[in-house]
Amino acid sequence: MSTRGTAAQMTGNRTGIQTSPELAEELIEGATSAAPSSEGGAEEIAESRGEYITEGFPLGSMPVVPASEEGEADEEEVGMAVLLDKLSERLAFERTGTRLYEALLNKCEMLGEAAPGPTLEEIEEIGREELEHFLLLNDTIAGLGGDPTVQSPCADVAGVASMGILQVLTDPRSSMAHCLQAMLTAELTDNAGWELLIKLADNLGYDEMKTEFEAALADEERHLLNVRTWLSESVLDSAEV
Amino acid sequence: MTLDILKEKGIPLDKQKFTWRELVQTPTSKLDDDAFTRVRIILMNGLESEALRFSHATARMMNGDMRLPLAQVRRTEQHQQTMVNWLLPADLSPLETTIGFEQVAIEVTASVAQHEPDEYLAQVYRFGLLEDFDHLYRFSALMDRVMGADANNIIQNYSDIMPGRPTMIEHRAPEDDLRKHYDATTADPLTKIHAVTITAAENQTHDYYMTIGPMFADPIARQLYAEIASIEEQHTTQYESLLDPNETPLEKWLLHEAMEVYNYYGCMQYETNPRIRQIWERFCDYELGHLHMVMDLMKKFEKRDPAELLPQTLPEPIEFESHRQFVRETLNAEVDLRAAGTEFIHKDEEPDRAPNSIAYREQMNSEGSPSEIVAAGYNWTPGTELVEKKSVFAKGASA
Numbered sequence: 226m227s228t229r230g231t232a233a234q235m236t237g238n239r240t241g242i243q244t245s246p247e248l249a250e251e252l253i254e255g256a257t258s259a260a261p262s263s264e265g266g267a268e269e270i271a272e273s274r275g276e277y278i279t280e281g282f283p284l285g286s287m288p289v290v291p292a293s294e295e296g297e298a299d300e301e302e303v304g305m306a307v308l309l310d311k312l313s314e315r316l317a318f319e320r321t322g323t324r325l326y327e328a329l330l331n332k333c334e335m336l337g338e339a340a341p342g343p344t345l346e347e348i349e350e351i352g353r354e355e356l357e358h359f360l361l362l363n364d365t366i367a368g369l370g371g372d373p374t375v376q377s378p379c380a381d382v383a384g385v386a387s388m389g390i391l392q393v394l395t396d397p398r399s400s401m402a403h404c405l406q407a408m409l410t411a412e413l414t415d416n417a418g419w420e421l422l423i424k425l426a427d428n429l430g431y432d433e434m435k436t437e438f439e440a441a442l443a444d445e446e447r448h449l450l451n452v453r454t455w456l457s458e459s460v461l462d463s464a465e466v
Numbered sequence: 467m468t469l470d471i472l473k474e475k476g477i478p479l480d481k482q483k484f485t486w487r488e489l490v491q492t493p494t495s496k497l498d499d500d501a502f503t504r505v506r507i508i509l510m511n512g513l514e515s516e517a518l519r520f521s522h523a524t525a526r527m528m529n530g531d532m533r534l535p536l537a538q539v540r541r542t543e544q545h546q547q548t549m550v551n552w553l554l555p556a557d558l559s560p561l562e563t564t565i566g567f568e569q570v571a572i573e574v575t576a577s578v579a580q581h582e583p584d585e586y587l588a589q590v591y592r593f594g595l596l597e598d599f600d601h602l603y604r605f606s607a608l609m610d611r612v613m614g615a616d617a618n619n620i621i622q623n624y625s626d627i628m629p630g631r632p633t634m635i636e637h638r639a640p641e642d643d644l645r646k647h648y649d650a651t652t653a654d655p656l657t658k659i660h661a662v663t664i665t666a667a668e669n670q671t672h673d674y675y676m677t678i679g680p681m682f683a684d685p686i687a688r689q690l691y692a693e694i695a696s697i698e699e700q701h702t703t704q705y706e707s708l709l710d711p712n713e714t715p716l717e718k719w720l721l722h723e724a725m726e727v728y729n730y731y732g733c734m735q736y737e738t739n740p741r742i743r744q745i746w747e748r749f750c751d752y753e754l755g756h757l758h759m760v761m762d763l764m765k766k767f768e769k770r771d772p773a774e775l776l777p778q779t780l781p782e783p784i785e786f787e788s789h790r791q792f793v794r795e796t797l798n799a800e801v802d803l804r805a806a807g808t809e810f811i812h813k814d815e816e817p818d819r820a821p822n823s824i825a826y827r828e829q830m831n832s833e834g835s836p837s838e839i840v841a842a843g844y845n846w847t848p849g850t851e852l853v854e855k856k857s858v859f860a861k862g863a864s865a
Contacts, residue, residue, distance in 0.1 A: 277492055284557060285497025320852055321614035327858055328612075352859035359852055374849045376619040381497060384615065385557050395612060395684035 285378045304429050305369070311425060312366050313377035315418050317384055319359035321391065322411060326352035328394040329404055341458030342401055347451065354444045361441060365434060387411065402463065405456040412449040419445050469731055469780050471724065472773055476754025479538060484545045491741075493555035496562070499739055501569065501622040502786040506733045507553045507742075508563075508570045509667055510749075513729055514547030516666030520722055524715050532715070535763060539756050546749055553742065558620075560678040561613065561687075564605050565620040567671045571598035572625050576789035578664055579796075581782065583654040587708060590645050591664065592796050593803060593810060594701050599793060600630030600837075601694050607841035610850045612684050618848065624788040627846035631801050633837035636697050637830050639822035642805040643703045650710035650717070655724070655777040658709075662725045663784075665705040672698035689836035696830075716764050720772055723757040732783025 242249040263269075287306050330348045338344050366373040376384075393399050393407035419442040426434040494503055521540040525533050554563060572595065579591035606617035606627045617627060648657050672695055679691030713721070730750035737743035761772040803810045806819035816824060847853055 276487075280492050282492040283495070283498075284555075285495045317615070320850060323852055323857055323859060324612060324614035330858065349859060352857070353861075356852060356855065356857055356859045360855070363849065363853060373853075374616060374618065376497060376616075378497060381557050384559075384613075388559065391613060392683040395682075395687070397683075397685055399683075 283378070284381060287377055288372060288375055308425055308429055308431075309366065309369065309371045309375075310377040310379045311418075311422055312362055312369075312371070313373075313375055314379035314383045315422055316359060316362040316366065316373060317376065317380035318387070318411075318415060318418060319355050319362060321384070321387060322355040322415065323352060323359060325390065325394050325408065325411060326355055328391075329408065332394070332399075332401060332404055336401060339401065339459075341455060341462050342405075343451065343455050351448050351451070354448070358441050358444070361437060365437070387414075402456065402459045405452055405459060408452050409449075409456055412445065412452050416442070416445050416449050469727075470778060471727055471754065471757060471776060471780060472778060474754050475758045476727075476751040476756075477748075478755050479542065479759055482542045482752050482755060484549070489545055489548045490552050491549065494553050494739065494742065496555050496558045496620075499742075501566075501620065501624055502573075502736065503739050503742055504554070504558075504566045504620075505570050505573060505786060506737065506746075507550055508566050508670075509574055509663075510729065510733060510746075511547055511551040512570075512667040512670030513663065513726055514543055514550060515670045515673070516662070517543040517722060517726065518547065519669065520718065524719065528715055531767065532763075535759065536719075539759065542752060542756070546752065549745065550749075553745075559613075560681055561605065561609050562615075562620050564675070564678070565602065565609065565617045567674060568598055568602035568605060569621055569625050570667060571595075571671060572602060572793065573786070573789055574667060574784055575664060576792050576796075577785040578660045580789070580792060581784075582657065582660055584648060584657045586646060587648065587657060587661065589810060590704065590708060591660075592800055593805070594664075594668075594704060595793065596630040596797060596801055596803075597633070597636045597697060597701070598630075599626075599797065600633050600636070601697070603627055603629050603844075603846070604633055604690060604694065604837045604841050606846055607844040608687055608690055610844070610846070610852075611840065612687060614850060614852065616848070616850050617846070624790075626790060626793065629841075630797060631803075633694060633697060634831055634835040635804075635827065636700070637823070637827040638700060638805055639820070639826045640703065642807060642820050642823045643700045644707045644808060645704055646808045647708055647710045650713045653710070655775070656781040658721050659725045659728050659781070661705065661708040662721055663729060665702065665709065666725075668698055668701040668705055672702050686836060686840055690840050693836045714768065716760065716768055717775060720757070720760045720764060720775060723753060723760050724776055726753040727757055728780050729784065731780055732786070735783050736786040 238244075242252075287310055326348060329343075330345065330352060333343065333345055333348055363373045390407045390411050394404050399407075419438060423435055423438045423442060426438060494507065496504075518540060521536050521543065525536045525540075528536070558566070575591050575595045575598065579588050579595060582588040582591060602617070602621075602625065609615050609617050621627065648661065650658070675691050675695035675698060679688055679695060682688050682691065709718075727750060730746050730753055733746040734743060734750060737746055764770050764772045802813045804813050804816045804820060805811070805823070806815065811819055844851065847856075851857075
């Protein structure tokens with residue numbers, strides 16, 4: 226993928242070893258002649274990390290599950306807690322997804338629509354559906370007696386995992402193709418997330434929820450197909466093949 | 467408070483030892499720990515950072531006799547800061563940590579302002595409070611609108627998220643940021659402790675924003691950090707000017723150590739996480755050790771009795787709790803205050819009495835105000851403003 230900007234084209238990329246063969250030779254000579262100060266390899270890091278893992282501290286927990294009806298079994302409460310955790314994750318993802326598509330729309334508006342690539346209208350359609358999905362999840366959680374404003378452990382992890390995507394989308398220097406590559410990561414994750422939610426709702430006996438989520442998944446499958454196609458066509462086009 | 471800091475000698479410096487493994491403990495939980503545990507961690511990191519900053523500055527200006535003890539205590543303070551700061555978890559993003567910093571600035575300053583014995587200094591704290599209060603609102607808008615996340619996940623309902631003295635108005639000429647200092651010969655010890663505490667907290671906030679500002683990709687986020695870091699620099703200027711320059715370096719060092727004892731002891735009183743409470747207890751003992759070492763140095767080098775400078779027992783600690791009512795009352799009464807030299811005036815007087823601040827502000831804002839742009843039309847809403855369909859995509863959204 227090409228880098229935009231005349232300055233970058235003039236100076237060129239300097240990160241590789243072949244930027245300066247003479248300096249590279251000296252660098253390699255120095256590194257190979259040095260002896261490590263300790264024995265072992267990268268597995269030492271895993272061992273050290275392992276000590277902390279075995280301490281068993283969690284990232285966090287779910288709030289107390291909504292009061293169950295009298296006589297309900299504990300296992301239903303467990304199921305509800307897992308469902309709410311995953312609903313919270315999807316909600317956080319769709320909420321951030323709405324902001325991601327706002328950033329993509331912004332990028333497309335500024336750079337102009339390009340063929341191949343999405344039109345402004347196509348981005349708006351996806352963004353609208355991301356917002357609808359967020360609102361659907363908000364209502365679903367509230368309907369179960371949960372608190373949609375909770376950041377659940379899975380929502381927290383999803384936020385950490387998608388920080389890089391946000392950085393790519395909001396960077397004014399990233400190209401449309403860079404952004405589509407990042408959005409492909411988001412859409413792949415999102416599709417898998419909805420599939421899992423549908424299975425979970427089904428197994429827990431929430432039939433209506435399952436039907437609503439299947440409609441959302443159908444939207445997401447279209448988003449994924451679109452993003453994948455735009456990216457693919459854009460990259461092939463830039464390679465002139 | 468029953469701690470007699472003149473009698474309690476804590477743990478002597480040569481018994482204050484660490485290992486790398488011990489310094490890096492499993493951090494707190496962003497989700498499950500109380501927001502005030504995070505507030506205490508951020509505050510105490512700031513105070514330890516100040517301990518190092520002060521010690522280095524002093525070492526560069528003092529004779530050889532003081533350099534070794536300063537270096538010895540500094541080594542321990544370095545590791546205390548590490549252990550405290552590393553309690554923040556990795557899933558707490560830089561912006562979320564920022565929300566935590568502003569909550570510290572609001573709730574800690576509000577407590578200090580209410581307990582400050584000197585009315586002029588109390589006014590200074592209230593003045594600064596309303597500006598940090600506004601920063602929380604601006605950063606919350608950024609979090610909502612760029613990340614799609616809710617600042618209240620961090621705030622946990624304790625602090626209001628709404629405009630204070632608008633950040634774009636906070637930019638002042640340097641001459642309007644300096645304040646009158648307390649008189650070290652007559653000031654209440656609590657006045658001195660407050661001034662060093664708040665100076666430390668604000669200085670660390672400035673340094674943190676200067677470090678993380680460039681980590682954001684979004685230009686408006688970078689601009690907002692640039693703008694608010696500039697205010698934190700003004701606040702550091704304001705608060706450090708409260709400190710009496712006539713205090714000797716040893717007197718200032720003594721005060722720093724007393725301030726650290728006071729704050730660790732306060733953290734102990736309020737801490738809800740037993741694992742973290744143990745750290746506060748341990749470091750309270752370490753600071754008592756430092757305090758007594760400096761007391762001995764003062765007797766030796768200045769032939770002064772440090773007891774004359776210290777309170778027999780510690781004053782009531784900073785209240786780690788919500789100060790919503792006090793902040794709202796202050797906001798209603800004082801949002802229109804401005805500064806002219808060391809005095810506070812109504813905004814109507816600013817053109818006559820602080821024209822340089824107006825000129826400076828107009829220059830800085832002449833190509834746009836990041837804090838106004840990021841929060842244009844913003845009202846915090848539970849679960850973010852997207853709950854109310856405030857998005858360019860809202861038109862046609864059917865759910």
